[in-house]
Amino acid sequence: MISKNILLEAIYNKTGVYITTKNDCRKVSQFIAAEKNGFLSESTLYRFFLYNSNSNKPYKNTFNVLARFCGYPDWNAFLKYYDSNYLFNEPKFLNKSVEVVIENFVVNENFSALIEIFDTLENENYKTKEFYGIKTFLSFSKTNLFPKFIKEYGSHWFVRNILIEALYDPHHRINGYSEAIENYMLASNKNSENYLQDLVFAQSVLFRHYNLIGSKKADKYGEKLYQETDMDISMKNLHIFPKTRFMTYKFWYLNQKSDLTIQFKTYSKLYINWITKEIQNTNSVIELNIIYQTTLEVFQNLNLNTLKNKVSLLIKNKIKYQQAENIEIKKLHNANGLLNILPV
Numbered sequence: 001m002i003s004k005n006i007l008l009e010a011i012y013n014k015t016g017v018y019i020t021t022k023n024d025c026r027k028v029s030q031f032i033a034a035e036k037n038g039f040l041s042e043s044t045l046y047r048f049f050l051y052n053s054n055s056n057k058p059y060k061n062t063f064n065v066l067a068r069f070c071g072y073p074d075w076n077a078f079l080k081y082y083d084s085n086y087l088f089n090e091p092k093f094l095n096k097s098v099e100v101v102i103e104n105f106v107v108n109e110n111f112s113a114l115i116e117i118f119d120t121l122e123n124e125n126y127k128t129k130e131f132y133g134i135k136t137f138l139s140f141s142k143t144n145l146f147p148k149f150i151k152e153y154g155s156h157w158f159v160r161n162i163l164i165e166a167l168y169d170p171h172h173r174i175n176g177y178s179e180a181i182e183n184y185m186l187a188s189n190k191n192s193e194n195y196l197q198d199l200v201f202a203q204s205v206l207f208r209h210y211n212l213i214g215s216k217k218a219d220k221y222g223e224k225l226y227q228e229t230d231m232d233i234s235m236k237n238l239h240i241f242p243k244t245r246f247m248t249y250k251f252w253y254l255n256q257k258s259d260l261t262i263q264f265k266t267y268s269k270l271y272i273n274w275i276t277k278e279i280q281n282t283n284s285v286i287e288l289n290i291i292y293q294t295t296l297e298v299f300q301n302l303n304l305n306t307l308k309n310k311v312s313l314l315i316k317n318k319i320k321y322q323q324a325e326n327i328e329i330k331k332l333h334n335a336n337g338l339l340n341i342l343p344v
Contacts, residue, residue: 004049006082010070013096019049031069038065099135106139111149118158126166133162134341140174147179154187165201167338172209181206197238200225204245211252212301222253240278240287244294247274251298251307272310279314288315 012018015031025045032040040062048058060075067078105114114136121129140146153159164184172178185202188195207221225246248271254264279291292315299308 007066007070008049009097009100010078010082011066013100014070019045022046022050025049032065035069037068040065098132099138102132102135103139103142106136106143106145106149109145109148111152114149115153115156115158118156121158129158129162130166130337130341133158133167134338136163137167137169137174137338137342144175146174147176147183150180150183150187154184155189160184160187160198168201168205168336169338169342170205170208170336171344173344178206178209197242200238200242200246204242204249207249207252208245211249211256218252219256222256226250226253240282241290241294244275244278244291247271248295248298251302251304255302268307272307275311276314279318288318291315 008019011028015028017024017027017031019025019028022042026042029040029042029045032038038061044058044062048062063075063078067073067075070078072078072081102114102117105111105117117132121132140149150159150164154164164181169177174180181202185199185206188198188202192198203221203225207218207225210216210218210221250267251264251271254267257263275291275295279288282288292311295311296308299305299311
């Protein structure tokens with residue numbers, strides 16, 4: 001017979017209750033009754049799961065009710081699903097199991113165990129890392145522990161490269177997300193060759209967030225980006241995403257200042273020259289999406305229709321040059337990786 005532990009886990013996945021006490025049996029009995037697809041009493045569940053007796057042989061109906069409650073037509077279908085050979089070829093159960101394990105680590109603040117999982121992924125392909133990153137994101141979205149986790153492990157490669165950067169959420173759907181980004185920035189290694197890129201990433205996404213919600217903190221991060229950073233970002237060997245953010249978000253920064261009309265016009269000319277070269281130098285549709293979506297957000301927000309139309313035309317002409325006129329640049333690939341999987 002199938003291990004009771006597997007059945008207990010299946011019930012836990014359905015109800016969030018792992019049967020260890022008689023009170024748990026009562027709760028699960030109520031869940032089963034509420035579905036009106038059979039009934040198992042508290043005592044029946046107790047005898048089956050908790051009462052250690054080899055003489056206790058449940059009725060076939062007990063197995064069928066449990067199977068239906070877990071989402072299967074009958075007990076035979078349940079057995080087939082959890083047969084190891086079938087399980088090996090069916091990812092649904094394993095997918096859910098990974099989710100349960102990660103969520104338990106997060107909720108119980110067992111962060112070191114979570115990091116141990118991440119360490120095993122170092123040599124895996126990106127999609128595997130992304131999978132675990134999404135599961136971790138979903139688990140933290142149910143808590144307020146994300147800032148604490150980033151404060152403790154913000155220097156870890158998986159946390160930085162996958163959880164924060166690749167799966168950055170522009171909608172800040174995790175409690176304390178802005179604070180977590182600040183902790184990420186504090187954990188940046190000033191001696192690292194990626195320090196400038198990390199700095200621009202963190203400061204620009206915080207500047208964007210606070211600017212869009214009308215917070216005075218936008219002034220703080222605007223100054224950090226455009227006054228304290230004295231390097232010519234447009235000429236640095238940075239990834240196109242933080243570079244485009246830095247260059248485009250400056251329009252928001254200039255818009256915050258008064259009596260800067262001449263500077264605004266001057267920067268617009270500089271910007272068009274810069275972005276024209278960037279578009280000319282890339283043959284990547286993903287990079288074109290990054291440029292298009294980043295600029296579109298800012299120019300629409302500030303009603304800069306002339307600039308928006310110029311950039312759109314540059315990208316349209318580039319696509320024509322690549323003989324890919326049928327590509328819908330807005331739909332092909334979201335500039336933020338997370339939004340391809342978890343759209344708002």
